[in-house]
Amino acid sequence: MALRGDTILTHPTYNKGTGFPLSERKEFGLTGRLPYRVNTLDEQCHRAYDQLKTRDTPIRKNTFLQSLKDQNWVLYYSLIQRHLKELIPIIYTPTQGDAIANYSHLFRRSEGMFLTYPHEDSMEQDFLEQTRGRDIQLFVVSDAEAILGIGDQGVGIATAKSAIYTLVGGINPTKAVSVALDVGTDNEELLKDDLYVGWPQKRVRGADYDRFVDKFVQLVRKHYPHSLLHFEDFGVSNAKRLLDLYHDQHAVFNDDVQGTGAVALAAVMSAVGVTKTRLADQRFLIYGAGSAGLGIARQLRDGVVKIDGVSASDAKRGFYILDRHGLVKESLGQFIRAGQEEFARPDAEWAGVPTDGNGEVGLLEVVKKVKPTIMIGCSTKAGAFTEEVVREMAKHVERPLIMPLSNPDRLVEVKPSLANDWTEGRALMATGSPFPPCRQPNGKEYIIAECNNALIYPGLGFGAMITEARTVTDTMIIAGAQRLASLAPALRDPDLPLLPDFADAPMVNFEIAVAVAEQAIDEGTAGVPWKKGEVRERVKAAQWQPVYRDFVYDPNGAR
Ligand SMILES: NC(=O)c1ccc[n+]([C@@H]2O[C@H](COP(=O)([O-])OP(=O)(O)OC[C@H]3O[C@@H](n4cnc5c(N)ncnc54)[C@H](O)[C@@H]3O)[C@@H](O)[C@H]2O)c1
Numbered sequence: 001m002a003l004r005g006d007t008i009l010t011h012p013t014y015n016k017g018t019g020f021p022l023s024e025r026k027e028f029g030l031t032g033r034l035p036y037r038v039n040t041l042d043e044q045c046h047r048a049y050d051q052l053k054t055r056d057t058p059i060r061k062n063t064f065l066q067s068l069k070d071q072n073w074v075l076y077y078s079l080i081q082r083h084l085k086e087l088i089p090i091i092y093t094p095t096q097g098d099a100i101a102n103y104s105h106l107f108r109r110s111e112g113m114f115l116t117y118p119h120e121d122s123m124e125q126d127f128l129e130q131t132r133g134r135d136i137q138l139f140v141v142s143d144a145e146a147i148l149g150i151g152d153q154g155v156g157i158a159t160a161k162s163a164i165y166t167l168v169g170g171i172n173p174t175k176a177v178s179v180a181l182d183v184g185t186d187n188e189e190l191l192k193d194d195l196y197v198g199w200p201q202k203r204v205r206g207a208d209y210d211r212f213v214d215k216f217v218q219l220v221r222k223h224y225p226h227s228l229l230h231f232e233d234f235g236v237s238n239a240k241r242l243l244d245l246y247h248d249q250h251a252v253f254n255d256d257v258q259g260t261g262a263v264a265l266a267a268v269m270s271a272v273g274v275t276k277t278r279l280a281d282q283r284f285l286i287y288g289a290g291s292a293g294l295g296i297a298r299q300l301r302d303g304v305v306k307i308d309g310v311s312a313s314d315a316k317r318g319f320y321i322l323d324r325h326g327l328v329k330e331s332l333g334q335f336i337r338a339g340q341e342e343f344a345r346p347d348a349e350w351a352g353v354p355t356d357g358n359g360e361v362g363l364l365e366v367v368k369k370v371k372p373t374i375m376i377g378c379s380t381k382a383g384a385f386t387e388e389v390v391r392e393m394a395k396h397v398e399r400p401l402i403m404p405l406s407n408p409d410r411l412v413e414v415k416p417s418l419a420n421d422w423t424e425g426r427a428l429m430a431t432g433s434p435f436p437p438c439r440q441p442n443g444k445e446y447i448i449a450e451c452n453n454a455l456i457y458p459g460l461g462f463g464a465m466i467t468e469a470r471t472v473t474d475t476m477i478i479a480g481a482q483r484l485a486s487l488a489p490a491l492r493d494p495d496l497p498l499l500p501d502f503a504d505a506p507m508v509n510f511e512i513a514v515a516v517a518e519q520a521i522d523e524g525t526a527g528v529p530w531k532k533g534e535v536r537e538r539v540k541a542a543q544w545q546p547v548y549r550d551f552v553y554d555p556n557g558a559r
């Protein structure tokens, strides 16, 4: 390595702080630059954790950790790895929502790559400046139009998604880049804010937007043909459309559509294990039919087909989806958005069911008529699953599965404690953000599974990346979901949570990566000539660990 002195101390990839051993201090010109004591990584983590504890709110803890990440990656990842369950909600959902919403005000140091619409002409040069000499395997890109459930955040960058890839999936952070595609914002608050750091113009849409995104995707394809391109929090009019557009060109993955679909399928498989029924026996109600809601609907439908051997048209009959205009039924016409039409219910089926003044059928009426066994929320509408709705559902089903998946936590369709009370502790539950356990009337504690795509996307992505998969197929995703479901605690004991705990997420995602890689090899999507039997060892060997590596000074070497 050719870096020396302050340059190495201010470079988060190489900095070890007081962790530099004496020999390296001498070699890199640091002896006079650091205090006497050489600390172990354990000691450094101890100190950083003590400092973190003095920050009294989640957002202050988030800022502290961000600053640590700007200084020393090994220390940052090692500290979080030691306190994974406590700190994931600080760096990721739900706190990350506040951090992104306040990005311009909390701003200290930029991280990742910013490709901004008015600089379109220099995009290739900008891209190459940021990636030169690097072996990039993963791009996590967002245009920040639909960040969690909090909407358009302009220049919000999905760095937390990348950090989770490292923490949970074992991706080397030097091989991952977060990219902000800044095409403006329609968020008036941001446009009026003098401190806003993004491009303060209305969002570019239509052909200009498509050209800009395409330019970026083609750069990824040209310079990193074997990388995985992960799309995050794009608006509903673009998410699925872009996924379909690039699906056959490159290994692309939309987390909100596919990651959420996969983790929801695993939770539902776990629940049907508890109720000893089949996927094909369920009546699914999905409330909020945007990127996530439709991704889940399609994934569950495909799961019913693949796992229970039912035809696609029969499988589809079990689905009822609702959006802003209530139940999606054929007569909604122009209000049916692309992707919803395949789930639209025939009107004849709803004859005689009470509607509002506009002929729309609301949630309560759908629950009364359909008697769903599963109700999933991805609407961003806090409290939409009211007491009346939940009690009505629980009247007809012994163990209703209720999954309010909207994030962050303040946007959940129903708080688990309320759903637990209203169903006398009978509800099986999984949420998008972490929630405390509930107490059932029999005195038992019920742990609420966290059904967040972070429980699966790091493994899905790693499996695709390591095999240099040419495309990410539905069958690879189902293989990952099935492996996740097989690890569900509820399958061992129905009183246990529907999904593994986040503390076990690294082990779980290792298994998911293996399953996805094996599937890619089986179906011929893999670009590497591996045999299935070697996958486990390959994945293990490729996982990055946050430990200090020895450095040798070489004035002529790379940095
Ligand atoms: N748990 C997870 O892993 C996970 C993953 C992805 C998204 N989410 C959450 O799901 C929510 C939706 O995300 P998305 O990416 O699908 O957003 P989206 O904007 O694509 O979809 C939201 C949908 O909800 C509909 N909607 C809004 N208000 C409604 C209302 N009052 N009644 C019925 N429908 C309504 C919208 O019309 C839209 O179709 C967000 O809160 C997001 O954080 C959770």
Ligand SMILES: O=C(O)C[C@H](O)C(=O)O
Pocket: 093, 147, 148, 149, 233, 255, 256, 406, 407, 432, 452, 453, 454
């Ligand atoms: O970011 C998350 O917590 C999950 C999901 O991708 C979301 O958009 O809500």
Ligand SMILES: [Mn+2]
Pocket: 148, 232, 233, 255, 256
């Ligand atoms: Mn998301």
